[in-house]
Amino acid sequence: MENKEELYRVLADFVFKNTGIFYGERDYYRLDSRIDKMIRESDVASEEELLKSLKQSTDKEFLAKVIDVCTNNETFFFRDQNPFNALRDHILPELLEKKKLNQLNIWSCACSSGQEPLSIMMTIKEKYPDFSSISMEATDISQTILEKAKSGIYNSLEAQRGISIQLLIKYFDQVENNCWKVKSDLIDKIQYKPFNLFSEFYPSGKYDVLFCRNVLIYQNMENKNKILQKLFQALKPGGYLIMGAGESLIGSDIKLEQKTLSGTMVFYKQDLNSFQAA
Numbered sequence: 001m002e003n004k005e006e007l008y009r010v011l012a013d014f015v016f017k018n019t020g021i022f023y024g025e026r027d028y029y030r031l032d033s034r035i036d037k038m039i040r041e042s043d044v045a046s047e048e049e050l051l052k053s054l055k056q057s058t059d060k061e062f063l064a065k066v067i068d069v070c071t072n073n074e075t076f077f078f079r080d081q082n083p084f085n086a087l088r089d090h091i092l093p094e095l096l097e098k099k100k101l102n103q104l105n106i107w108s109c110a111c112s113s114g115q116e117p118l119s120i121m122m123t124i125k126e127k128y129p130d131f132s133s134i135s136m137e138a139t140d141i142s143q144t145i146l147e148k149a150k151s152g153i154y155n156s157l158e159a160q161r162g163i164s165i166q167l168l169i170k171y172f173d174q175v176e177n178n179c180w181k182v183k184s185d186l187i188d189k190i191q192y193k194p195f196n197l198f199s200e201f202y203p204s205g206k207y208d209v210l211f212c213r214n215v216l217i218y219q220n221m222e223n224k225n226k227i228l229q230k231l232f233q234a235l236k237p238g239g240y241l242i243m244g245a246g247e248s249l250i251g252s253d254i255k256l257e258q259k260t261l262s263g264t265m266v267f268y269k270q271d272l273n274s275f276q277a278a
């Protein structure tokens with residue numbers, strides 16, 4: 001293609017407008033493999049055609065495909081481990097034993113292929129086997145990755161990445177093609193649905209625990225702040241926001257208290273009612 005710069009610019013603009021994911025000029029080289037993938041996997045036959053479709057197409061399937069291809073879905077079970085230890089050893093005991101909540105509302109807001117919400121569910125089940133009043137919402141912008149999450153099927157590499165053999169055997173069944181399928185009593189508790197953190201309307205004061213990991217790193221500072229404001233509103237007072245390793249609230253003015261639990265930083269929303277009552 002003669003003028004590839006234009007394709008990079010139009011694609012980067014499209015992705016930014018629809019997802020908030022920022023590809024600056026220095027990142028254009030990272031679009032090459034994505035452009036190749038779109039040409040391989042959709043109806044566009046060449047880079048010229050792709051450029052034309054990006055400028056003109058209103059076909060929802062094509063637009064969803066672009067978003068699918070331009071997102072990074074890297075994930076694995078119990079990623080970084082410490083956040084799940086913090087959940088098990090501090091956050092759940094605080095919410096369920098100290099505050100005696102009889103219902104937990106949890107949101108994994110960039111859940112990719114489901115390993116994160118499944119790790120949360122296994123953590124709860126292992127610690128409180130009899131506690132079942134859990135609303136576990138798991139959302140992502142990418143429709144293809146959500147379909148995979150809903151299927152609950154993982155190949156042997158994915159299944160063995162991050163999870164102990166004991167948990168694998170307890171919560172998964174081995175199925176054909178050397179794959180593992182999550183048992184229905186675990187996966188049926190998870191409500192998978194599409195949600196664009198960048199543009200959608202957030203529920204207010206709903207969640208006790210909110211996992212938002214390894215997604216805001218792809219946003220510029222302005223959009224990261226806007227999303228953090230909305231996540232703050234979505235948290236209940238007394239709730240926790242859990243971000244990715246190395247992610248922080250730096251540059252944001254939201255009022256969450258930083259705590260280190262089980263060697264990981266988590267962010268706590270003050271519960272002014274309980275503060276005044278104390």
Ligand SMILES: C[S@@+](CC[C@H](N)C(=O)[O-])C[C@H]1O[C@@H](n2cnc3c(N)ncnc32)[C@H](O)[C@@H]1O
Pocket residue numbers: 019020021071072073074075076079109110111112113116139140141142145195196197198212213214215244
């Ligand atoms: C790198 S994965 C992280 C998955 C999981 N949270 C983890 O830490 O293992 C990032 C996910 O964020 C999703 N994503 C990117 N932009 C998004 C947006 N604007 N709204 C919702 N999800 C988004 C991607 O589709 C991808 O599945």
